[in-house]
Amino acid sequence: MTARTVVADILLGLAVALVLGSSVGVLVMRDVYQKIHFVTPAALVAPLAVGLAVLVQSGATIVTAQTWLTLLFVVIAGPVLAHATIRAARIREKGDWRSGRGGASSQPSSRRGGSGASGGSQS
Amino acid sequence: MNGFVIAAIAMLLGVIPCGIVVCRGTVMEALVAYELISAIVVMVLILLPEGFRRSGEFELPLLLAVLLFGSGLVFVRFLERWL
Numbered sequence: 763m764t765a766r767t768v769v770a771d772i773l774l775g776l777a778v779a780l781v782l783g784s785s786v787g788v789l790v791m792r793d794v795y796q797k798i799h800f801v802t803p804a805a806l807v808a809p810l811a812v813g814l815a816v817l818v819q820s821g822a823t824i825v826t827a828q829t830w831l832t833l834l835f836v837v838i839a840g841p842v843l844a845h846a847t848i849r850a851a852r853i854r855e856k857g858d859w860r861s862g863r864g865g866a867s868s869q870p871s872s873r874r875g876g877s878g879a880s881g882g883s884q885s
Numbered sequence: 886m887n888g889f890v891i892a893a894i895a896m897l898l899g900v901i902p903c904g905i906v907v908c909r910g911t912v913m914e915a916l917v918a919y920e921l922i923s924a925i926v927v928m929v930l931i932l933l934p935e936g937f938r939r940s941g942e943f944e945l946p947l948l949l950a951v952l953l954f955g956s957g958l959v960f961v962r963f964l965e966r967w968l
Contacts, residue, residue, distance in 0.1 A: 767888065774892035774932075781925055785899035788906055788921055794913040797906070801917060804899075805924040812892075812928050816935055819889070828943040829931055835950035836927050843920050843957045850965035851913045 770815040777811035780804055794851045798844050805840030809833040889936030893929045900925055916960055923953040 780803045787800030816829045852858075903925075906918035930946035 771888040774888050777928070778892050778895040781896050781899045781928070784921060785902040785925075788918055789902035794911070794917055797914055797917045801921045801924070804921055809924070809928060812931060815889075815892075816931070819935065825935070825940045825943055828947060829935070832927065832931060832943070832947040832950045835947075835954055836924055839950070839954035839957065840920075840924065843954070843961065846958060846961040846965075847913070847916055847920065850916075850961045853965050854913065 766818050770819040773811045773815035773818065777808040777815070780808040780811070784808075795848065798848055801844055802840060805844075806837055809836045887936050889932045893932035893936060896925055896929050896932070912964060916964060919960070920957055923949075923957065927953065 784800045784804035788797045791797045791800065810833070813826075813830050813833045817826050820826050900922055903918040903922045907915045907922075910918065927946050927950045930949060931943070934940065934942040
């Protein structure tokens with residue numbers, strides 16, 4: 763077992779731990795506003811660990827370039843989709859994503875004891 | 886079986902909690918779980934060719950990553966207003 767393999771395995775272990783932790787977080791959190799926080803580690807940090815593991819294992823090859831290009835799309839898509847999802851959840855809940863417009867209160871229903879963006883109210 | 890294959894199998898276990906959320910949660914919670922599943926599957930499809938030394942199969946995760954980005958935005962847009 764070479765040093766490269768050891769480093770790659772450590773990075774892969776980190777990525778796996780992040781993914782499993784994020785999955786459990788998405789399962790146990792109460793509503794969409796809390797669940798969305800657990801997508802970011804798996805969509806942002808874990809791909810970086812996987813890309814570094816491939817880089818360490820394979821070196822600077824075309825495979826590594828393809829891997830980093832793929833993970834670049836994942837890393838870009840994660841925050842954009844998270845923002846769009848929260849915006850959509852708020853619009854479904856209140857009619858407008860901005861505070862104080864389209865609803866009686868600017869507080870999300872989850873903080874008022876409701877079920878969050880359950881998809882029930884739609885403008 | 887090397888570390889990449891083991892990591893891919895371990896990551897696939899993370900799909901199970903997300904699948905439970907997709908089946909039992911609300912539609913917006915299912916969308917969040919879908920986004921997490923997309924990221925996991927792309928990483929698994931990177932780890933498996935690296936683990937089995939099949940460099941020709943790296944196009945699949947690249948294509949999937951591009952398509953999942955677009956499809957995620959389309960899902961969000963439709964759920965925002967019309968569904």
